[in-house]
Amino acid sequence: MESIETLIPDREGNYLVVVLSFYDRSDKTETFQIPPEFGDLDIADISIAKIELDKPLHLRAFHGMCRWLIEQFKIFPNAVFSFICSTDPLETHHTDIDPQEYRWDLFEYFYRRNREELNCMGVSAKDIIVGPEGFQTFAKVFYRETHAPIIHLVVDHLVNKY
Numbered sequence: 001m002e003s004i005e006t007l008i009p010d011r012e013g014n015y016l017v018v019v020l021s022f023y024d025r026s027d028k029t030e031t032f033q034i035p036p037e038f039g040d041l042d043i044a045d046i047s048i049a050k051i052e053l054d055k056p057l058h059l060r061a062f063h064g065m066c067r068w069l070i071e072q073f074k075i076f077p078n079a080v081f082s083f084i085c086s087t088d089p090l091e092t093h094h095t096d097i098d099p100q101e102y103r104w105d106l107f108e109y110f111y112r113r114n115r116e117e118l119n120c121m122g123v124s125a126k127d128i129i130v131g132p133e134g135f136q137t138f139a140k141v142f143y144r145e146t147h148a149p150i151i152h153l154v155v156d157h158l159v160n161k162y
Contacts, residue, residue: 010058015051018065020044032153042079066110084139104138130159
């Protein structure tokens with residue numbers, strides 16, 4: 001699996017690591033069962049991590065992450081990206097919600113702020129819930145309208161991935 005990675009700084013000396021991990025050709029045909037006419041489709045998982053887990057992260061890093069991801073949509077015009085919220089514990093002042101819900105709310109906030117630009121690029125998003133009962137988390141799949149006929153294959157894989 002090939003990947004592209006970037007470090008995005010905040011103002012407080014912490015960093016976000018954002019990685020796009022691309023599935024190889026055999027994964028696309030065997031795992032996802034993408035039809036041959038969509039063989040040039042790129043499929044990548046987005047992973048996001050903080051360098052210093054015990055140190056707060058300024059919102060500037062999240063804005064930078066969104067800008068970087070939008071640039072990747074420009075670089076990879078034939079790509080589908082997916083993001084699955086981690087259920088790992090999270091240090092936050094918001095103790096009334098699960099870590100994955102907090103991550104989802106944050107990711108959704110930044111998505112909504114950039115929706116107009118993504119729409120102008122022809123990028124849509126689909127929200128899904130992944131994982132077995134009791135261990136579910138949230139996910140989002142970003143795709144272009146030209147991929148709409150096969151996006152269900154990517155969604156099916158993600159729903160059953162965990």
